[in-house]
Amino acid sequence: xxxxxxxxxxxxxxxxxxxxxxxxxxxxxxxxxxxxxxxxxxxxxxxxxxxxxxxxxxxxxxxxxxxxxxxxxxxxxxxxxxxxxxxxxxxxxxxxxxxxxxxxxxxxxxxxxxxxxxxxxxxxxxxxxxxxxxxxxxxxxxxxxxxxxxxxxxxxxxxxxxxxxxxxxxxxxxxxxxxxxxxxxxxxxxxxxxxxxxxxxxxxxxxxxxxxxxxxxxxxxxxxxxxxxxxxxxxxxxxxxxxxxxxxxxxxxxxxxxxxxxxxxxxxxxx
Amino acid sequence: xxxxxxxxxxxxxxxxxxxxxxxxxxxxxxxxxxxxxxxxxxxxxxxxxxxxxxxxxxxxxxxxxxxxxxxxxxxxxxxxxxxxxxxxxxxxxxxxxxxxxxxxxxxxxxxxxxxxxxxxxxxxxxxxxxxxxxxxxxxxxxxxxxxxxxxxxxxxxxxxxxxxxxxxxxxxxxxxxxxxxxxxxxxxxxxxxxxxxxxxxxxxxxxxxxxxxxxxxxxxxxxxxxxxxxxxxxxxxxxxxxxxxxxxxxxxxxxxxxxxxxxxxxxxxxxxxxxxxxxxxxxxxxxxxxxxxxxxxxxxxxxxxxxxxxxxxxxxxxxxxxxxxxxxxxxxxxxxxxxxxxxxxxxxxxxxxxxxxxxxxxxxxxxxxxxxxxxxxxxxxxxxxxxxxxxxxxxxxxxxxxxxxxxxxxxxxxxxxxxxxxxxxxxxxxxxx
Numbered sequence: 250x251x252x253x254x255x256x257x258x259x260x261x262x263x264x265x266x267x268x269x270x271x272x273x274x275x276x277x278x279x280x281x282x283x284x285x286x287x288x289x290x291x292x293x294x295x296x297x298x299x300x301x302x303x304x305x306x307x308x309x310x311x312x313x314x315x316x317x318x319x320x321x322x323x324x325x326x327x328x329x330x331x332x333x334x335x336x337x338x339x340x341x342x343x344x345x346x347x348x349x350x351x352x353x354x355x356x357x358x359x360x361x362x363x364x365x366x367x368x369x370x371x372x373x374x375x376x377x378x379x380x381x382x383x384x385x386x387x388x389x390x391x392x393x394x395x396x397x398x399x400x401x402x403x404x405x406x407x408x409x410x411x412x413x414x415x416x417x418x419x420x421x422x423x424x425x426x427x428x429x430x431x432x433x434x435x436x437x438x439x440x441x442x443x444x445x446x447x448x449x450x451x452x453x454x455x456x457x458x459x460x461x462x463x464x465x466x467x468x469x470x471x472x473x474x475x476x477x478x479x480x481x482x483x484x485x486x487x488x489x490x491x492x493x494x495x496x497x498x499x500x501x502x503x504x505x506x507x508x509x510x511x512x513x514x515x516x517x518x519x520x
Numbered sequence: 521x522x523x524x525x526x527x528x529x530x531x532x533x534x535x536x537x538x539x540x541x542x543x544x545x546x547x548x549x550x551x552x553x554x555x556x557x558x559x560x561x562x563x564x565x566x567x568x569x570x571x572x573x574x575x576x577x578x579x580x581x582x583x584x585x586x587x588x589x590x591x592x593x594x595x596x597x598x599x600x601x602x603x604x605x606x607x608x609x610x611x612x613x614x615x616x617x618x619x620x621x622x623x624x625x626x627x628x629x630x631x632x633x634x635x636x637x638x639x640x641x642x643x644x645x646x647x648x649x650x651x652x653x654x655x656x657x658x659x660x661x662x663x664x665x666x667x668x669x670x671x672x673x674x675x676x677x678x679x680x681x682x683x684x685x686x687x688x689x690x691x692x693x694x695x696x697x698x699x700x701x702x703x704x705x706x707x708x709x710x711x712x713x714x715x716x717x718x719x720x721x722x723x724x725x726x727x728x729x730x731x732x733x734x735x736x737x738x739x740x741x742x743x744x745x746x747x748x749x750x751x752x753x754x755x756x757x758x759x760x761x762x763x764x765x766x767x768x769x770x771x772x773x774x775x776x777x778x779x780x781x782x783x784x785x786x787x788x789x790x791x792x793x794x795x796x797x798x799x800x801x802x803x804x805x806x807x808x809x810x811x812x813x814x815x816x817x818x819x820x821x822x823x824x825x826x827x828x829x830x831x832x833x834x835x836x837x838x839x840x841x842x843x844x845x846x847x848x849x850x851x852x853x854x855x856x857x858x859x860x861x862x863x864x865x866x867x868x869x870x871x872x873x874x875x876x877x878x879x880x881x882x883x884x885x886x887x888x889x890x891x892x893x894x895x896x897x898x899x900x901x902x903x904x905x906x907x908x909x910x911x912x913x914x915x916x917x918x919x920x921x922x923x924x925x926x927x928x929x930x931x932x933x934x935x936x937x938x939x940x941x942x943x944x945x946x947x948x949x950x951x952x953x
Contacts, residue, residue: 402692403810406689406692406693406813407807407813409815409819409822419695420691420692420693420694420695420696421692421693421694421695421790422693422694422695422790423695484787484788485786485787485788485789486788487788487811488788488810488811489810490810
């Protein structure tokens with residue numbers, strides 16, 4: 250059943266994908282509203298799917314790559330909806346929707362991988378670790394989307410082509426604020442997630458292997474995240490420079506994610 | 521109706537060309553005097569705004585070389601601007617003036633400022649005596665046409681002025697304008713208008729810097745703003761989110777290094793420069809800086825291109841009004857033209873004289889050539905004496921707006937009918953004097 254609900258959610262997100270593809274055309278306005286309602290619906294099914302996975306067996310763990318993808322997709326949608334609630338703009342959807350669709354698609358169609366849990370791992374801490382990190386990712390991704398939109402909007406203002414598709418984007422400072430606030434939102438989660446990870450590692454192995462590629466990359470990503478916040482806070486970096494940094498952090502996050510395949514202690518992913 | 525017009529506008533010439541041809545207000549009176557002294561020119565007027573430079577003249581035979589005037593006056597390489605020039609003669613020139621004054625030729629069709637600008641040029645021209653009779657009529661008529669267009673079409677009411685376009689762009693950058701600071705550099709009418717629009721949309725405070733500090737203070741008072749000494753411009757400018765420049769400075773006053781300075785002081789918060797000055801006050805290089813957006817007067821035009829389409833229908837209506845007025849004006853000028861009336865008056869009296877001589881000639885019998893001569897001289901003298909007052913009255917009237925009444929009166933008194941007048945008859949008057 251959970252997979253069924255997830256697939257229904259996927260179908261709903263498909264509208265979002267369609268919107269993202271056609272946002273640049275005239276159909277954008279109508280699709281915008283359809284996509285938004287479909288996204289609400291998709292989130293409900295998505296949520297049902299997630300709870301159903303946990304409820305019956307207690308078997309569910311985030312330490313499964315597809316579950317993690319599903320949760321990440323859901324969290325991105327949550328951040329997106331928060332942004333929508335505050336700023337009344339669906340523009341980040343141009344990037345967010347396809348990404349969530351992709352994540353949900355992989356989660357819904359892939360086979361549940363074989364779980365290889367280390368003995369004696371503390372499940373509560375592990376789930377907390379992953380959930381926190383994923384929330385951090387979600388915020389970072391939305392922030393990155395905002396940076397890209399900022400670049401697009403800045404380009405169009407510089408090029409002085411006022412009309413057309415780009416006029417649908419929110420004002421430059423609004424996009425900037427979305428990006429910065431998402432970044433601020435994500436940072437505590439990311440930090441706490443890493444702390445929780447250390448706790449798990451300490452409890453399971455008695456030590457933290459800082460040379461493990463995944464841990465190394467995660468710390469690096471956290472550092473980039475910190476730099477991103479610092480330059481913004483202190484020097485007011487935004488636009489191109491902020492977008493490059495956000496892209497860097499995002500890439501780092503992707504690599505850290507992929508590092509599961511090389512890590513000795515994050516060996517859950519065998520899909 | 522020997523009107524001639526030569527000029528450039530925002531459609532034919534880029535701002536780089538227009539800024540070189542722009543004549544500052546202070547030099548306009550001299551320019552107009554010089555135009556009036558140009559060979560073949562009877563009356564002249566020059567309109568110089570940020571979007572156009574137009575030279576209008578009433579010429580003796582309709583073929584004065586106005587290009588030569590531009591060459592003499594500007595002493596620029598003609599190759600730089602001549603490809604952008606347009607020229608109109610006669611009715612075409614009238615139509616053009618009507619369209620310009622009615623704001624149909626404006627960058628933002630229907631914007632109200634152009635009428636005021638034409639009126640100012642007209643006042644200057646009158647003050648230096650460059651405009652007195654026919655050109656005067658043309659312009660007063662043009663003002664009436666502009667008024668008609670405004671009241672009979674919606675062109676003016678839905679006008680998107682440069683100012684409101686600036687507001688729109690500011691909103692694209694800053695979202696809400698609440699709490700944003702506006703800096704006016706140069707205290708002109710246009711910047712005042714833009715400031716008013718920005719304040720209406722929530723801008724927090726206004727700074728004004730102007731070469732003459734009194735004018736800055738005066739303008740700042742209007743908005744509860746703060747006047748700033750021009751020397752402190754660069755130290756204070758980073759406080760502004762939106763800078764509107766409209767000075768008459770011949771060189772850019774904001775260059776790239778200033779932009780870099782402002783940005784570092786502002787921690788890279790974006791800045792928006794609206795440059796409505798021609799020549800431009802902001803170096804276009806500034807636009808290359810991250811976080812600084814520079815729009816000059818031509819860019820604003822692009823930004824309003826979409827709005828213009830909405831008003832196309834109203835503009836068509838306005839065009840038909842202008843068309844109609846051009847025809848009316850031509851007809852009016854023809855009646856105004858006193859020459860045909862004078863010619864027919866002379867013809868009329870000459871016919872009477874001839875008829876009277878013919879009538880009495882038979883009764884007098886044979887006359888000596890001396891006697892013939894005496895009769896001719898006598899009758900001519902009487903006719904000329906009688907004609908003298910009405911003709912000089914007509915000639916004086918030609919320079920007055922109420923000429924029509926005088927012409928009508930003379931025609932009625934002497935029972936003259938409409939007759940075509942040509943160059944030949946004009947010559948006749950010339951010799952008759």
